[in-house]
Amino acid sequence: MMYNLLQYLLHLPVGLVWLIFLVENAMITCGVLLLGRYFYKGGYTAREWGICAITNILNTVVTYGGFWLWKQGGIKVSMEGSWRVLVDFVLLFVAMDLLMYVFHIVIHKTFLYKVVHQLHHEAVDPKPIDLFVLHPVETMGFGSLWLLLLVVYGFNIYAIIIYLVVNVIFGLAGHLGVEPLPAKVRQWPLVKYLGTSTFHHDHHRDIQHNFGFYTSVWDRLFNTYR
Secondary structure (H helix, E strand, O other), X not given: OHHHHHHHHHOOOHHHHHHHHHHHHHHHHHHHHHHHOOOOOOOOXXXXXXXXXXXXXXXXXXXXXXXXXXXXXXXXXXXXXXXHXXXXXXXXXXXXXXXXXXXXXXXXXXXXXXXXXHHHHHOOOOOHHHHOOOOHHHHHHHHHHHHHHHXXXXXXXXXXXXXHHHXXXXXXXXXXXXXXXXXXXXXXXXXXXXXXXXXXXXXXXXOOOOOOOOEOHHHHHOOOOO
């Protein structure tokens, strides 16, 4: 199925492919904001909507960049459904968590914080749209890490899709502004090491700690956990 879809995209005009990817990213954003309405009932400013729109355009650039690299042979993916789906998903999840932790530390501990990342941290109490309120350099930075990883290793296409869904879920959870998981659940053996809403909310309130995205593992290892 995925092979046929990719082959179909290959035969479409470039402009139409760009439009498809833009609509895809817009639908993801709308889904995040609609789900977020269950937790956040307030409105958003025109400035936030404007930055969100720019982020969507840049995410479309990253999406097309990945497609173009695959078309040129720079990114290779496997299409079969097998045990590799789970293994590749775990590899993607862990590798991106580490890369984004390092990138996050760099933009916090250098001049890049004031120039780039401070925009995102204007939200002391994050809300769903803040997932997309990012400086363009930050959006492209995260996107470049993602594409670099895909160039380095040929992941399974279904693992990539599962990872992208999980990435959006964690992104939304980190910017809900409330914690949907009961305290008891957050102490379960595996859940306690995940980047919950509380974990990322605490980062917005204390910018010296909790730099992880999907897990708190790297923060615990490098003494940045709170």
